[in-house]
Amino acid sequence: MAREPSVRAVAPPERLWHRSTWLLSQVSARSYRLVLDHLGTANARTDYAVLAGLDEFGPISQAALGRRLGLDRSDIVALLNDLERGGLVARTPDDSDRRRNSVTITAGGKRALRRLDKRVDAAQQVLLAPLNVSERRQLNALLQRLLEHHTAFRTPEQRSP
Amino acid sequence: MAREPSVRAVAPPERLWHRSTWLLSQVSARSYRLVLDHLGTANARTDYAVLAGLDEFGPISQAALGRRLGLDRSDIVALLNDLERGGLVARTPDDSDRRRNSVTITAGGKRALRRLDKRVDAAQQVLLAPLNVSERRQLNALLQRLLEHHTAFRTPEQRSP
DNA sequence: ACGCAGTGTTGGCAATACCAACGAATTGGG
DNA sequence: CCCAATTCGTTGGTATTGCCAACACTGCGT
Numbered sequence A, B: 001m002a003r004e005p006s007v008r009a010v011a012p013p014e015r016l017w018h019r020s021t022w023l024l025s026q027v028s029a030r031s032y033r034l035v036l037d038h039l040g041t042a043n044a045r046t047d048y049a050v051l052a053g054l055d056e057f058g059p060i061s062q063a064a065l066g067r068r069l070g071l072d073r074s075d076i077v078a079l080l081n082d083l084e085r086g087g088l089v090a091r092t093p094d095d096s097d098r099r100r101n102s103v104t105i106t107a108g109g110k111r112a113l114r115r116l117d118k119r120v121d122a123a124q125q126v127l128l129a130p131l132n133v134s135e136r137r138q139l140n141a142l143l144q145r146l147l148e149h150h151t152a153f154r155t156p157e158q159r160s161p
Numbered sequence C: 001a002c003g004c005a006g007t008g009t010t011g012g013c014a015a016t017a018c019c020a021a022c023g024a025a026t027t028g029g030g
Numbered sequence D: 001c002c003c004a005a006t007t008c009g010t011t012g013g014t015a016t017t018g019c020c021a022a023c024a025c026t027g028c029g030t
Helices: A020-039 A044-057 A062-069 A073-085 A107-127 A133-150 B020-039 B044-057 B062-069 B073-085 B107-127 B133-150
Strands: A089-093 A101-105 B089-093 B101-105
Touching: A020 A044, A020 A107, A020 B020, A020 B107, A020 B133, A044 A062, A044 A073, A044 A089, A044 A101, A044 A107, A062 A073, A062 A101, A073 A089, A101 A107, A107 B020, A133 B020, A133 B133, B020 B044, B020 B107, B044 B062, B044 B073, B044 B089, B044 B101, B044 B107, B062 B073, B062 B101, B073 B089, B101 B107
Parallel strands: none
Antiparallel strands: A089 A101, B089 B101
16 A cells, blocks of 8 residues: 555644654554455454464463453454354363363364465565564564553563463 | 553464564554543543644644544544534634635643643653653654555655645 | 535444453362 | 352443545636
8 A cells, every 4th residue: 555646745743743652543543454455354353363363372262362362252252153153263162161162273264364374464564665674673572562561461482480 | 551460471372473563453552541541531532633733733624634633524523513612622714715614722722732741641651661762762763654654644844845 | 617626514334342241160268 | 068259151232433425515627
């Protein structure tokens, strides 16, 4: 999505232009739309997150999956309902703790995940086009630092014992 | 919002943790909540943007204000209705072009803006707490570069002739 | 005079994030 | 052994945000 030549350049207010909160909001909105464009459907974005989580951590409970992805338990239910219906994930009761379902990704889910991988990568490339490799790393490192400070998310190497 | 000690640390999937689009989405969500907490009401966030725009560019038309802020014309209407009702902005028909309203900030609006300034600054401080001054500048510079590439937004010094 | 574009407004929709409440199950302490 | 607290999965719901179409009025250029 290169800038349309007909769109007039504008300067936002200085107050907003120099505040991280506004900048993050604006960039995130464009990023969201880019991913949406590349994935084609609205729920593919969260499907991708769920499949990625299951591929890496499955079998896993719904609640634990939600914690790993930063998603609400009730939203996880709706997402898994659709994915199970599409044959991309499977739920079975956990024999050792009947409160839980054990959720896994299916072979079809893995194939879908790989297709989505490509599209999500393409979206990253478009989003980050004006940055070189070093700058991209810097941006990610700064965002990760902020997440580690403000959430329970940790870089995988830093896992609590 | 320091990390609650009781919240368990979790690692998200590697696929997400290393993708800028996911990181931006997550950080932006926390940033949004921080600003919400500091401002107290949902619409204060956009009120702030509107007042900031009017303070810097007023008098200005509604459509031009929307372009400067990245907001939809119909959302600008609703926002100005509330702000006008609260005495913080004033609309008058533009004598030279009857399609337009000329919108200005009032003295009450300027006072409100200064109060909101303080709260928004406090939110920045909390959000950026784990970064030093140089890193904060870096983050903003990278985000601004992305915005300049993907939107009509330009740093004020770069204004088109 | 006409077509096109801009402006402000109204009415509306989809997606997302978030929450409460409930029933069933598990755990740990008294 | 009993009970309180917590966890899990589910249902049902709400608020907010971003976005869009359509309309009437106005301005501009041909």
